[in-house]
Amino acid sequence: MQKISRSKIELSLECPRCFWLDVAKGVKRPPGFPFTLNNAVDYLLKQEFDQHREQKTPHPVMVTHMIEAVPFDHPEINTWRHNFTGIQFHHKPSELLVFGAVDDIWQNPKGELMVVDYKATGAQNHKIYDSYGRQMEIYQWLLEQNKHKVSKTGYFVFAKANKAEGFGFGKAALAFDLFVEAYTGDNSWVEAAILNAKKISEADKAPDPSAECEYCSYRKNAVKATTV
Numbered sequence: 399m400q401k402i403s404r405s406k407i408e409l410s411l412e413c414p415r416c417f418w419l420d421v422a423k424g425v426k427r428p429p430g431f432p433f434t435l436n437n438a439v440d441y442l443l444k445q446e447f448d449q450h451r452e453q454k455t456p457h458p459v460m461v462t463h464m465i466e467a468v469p470f471d472h473p474e475i476n477t478w479r480h481n482f483t484g485i486q487f488h489h490k491p492s493e494l495l496v497f498g499a500v501d502d503i504w505q506n507p508k509g510e511l512m513v514v515d516y517k518a519t520g521a522q523n524h525k526i527y528d529s530y531g532r533q534m535e536i537y538q539w540l541l542e543q544n545k546h547k548v549s550k551t552g553y554f555v556f557a558k559a560n561k562a563e564g565f566g567f568g569k570a571a572l573a574f575d576l577f578v579e580a581y582t583g584d585n586s587w588v589e590a591a592i593l594n595a596k597k598i599s600e601a602d603k604a605p606d607p608s609a610e611c612e613y614c615s616y617r618k619n620a621v622k623a624t625t626v
């Protein structure tokens with residue numbers, strides 16, 4: 399069965415042409431710069447929340463934001479968080495195995511699961527981009543398909559670099575402020591997006607490039623300028 403990741407579904411929405419080049423022709427976008435600082439923040443947050451998962455207690459940032467929940471303890475939590483496995487679901491209408499790896503899951507007193515995503519940022523004003531929302535909604539959808547009781551409320555845990563603190567006067571330590579933003583998900587679009595991704599992957603011809611991306615016109619102009 400063909401697998402499709404959450405990020406590939408996102409690519410199909412961003413630019414059907416790039417998605418088609420990737421899944422139908424095996425031509426992948428060049429990799430971006432590795433987000434090593436983000437990965438380090440993710441790792442540290444996972445460690446912290448795991449301690450509270452074990453103790454069945456809320457993390458202090460959850461208490462500060464008056465979130466009634468604890469990190470969800472489930473035998474499969476590490477599989478769900480692993481990039482190559484994630485939460486999986488066989489979507490029969492498309493015959494695709496849809497998967498995506500969550501950062502964390504919390505559980506409220508009603509027994510509902512709350513999807514949690516960690517975001518590291520150095521920006522002065524953080525933002526919940528549309529793509530962040532879609533990411534959360536696919537995870538909520540995947541959990542629902544696996545017959546879990548899922549809350550529409552999910553959370554973004556932001557770790558924001560505190561530039562005012564500098565490097566701690568010679569200690570070479572960058573401080574981060576931790577805070578949480580709630581997000582109400584609506585995953586009613588997910589099924590249609592999966593079916594559409596399937597349709598694009600089976601197309602014989604390349605779809606049109608995205609109107610918002612300047613690289614295709616750059617590429618076209620570059621070829622024109624260098625062809626004699």
Ligand code: SF4
Nearest residue numbers: 413416607608611614
């Ligand atoms: S428009 Fe941009 S995103 Fe789409 S195929 Fe061209 S380079 Fe890729």
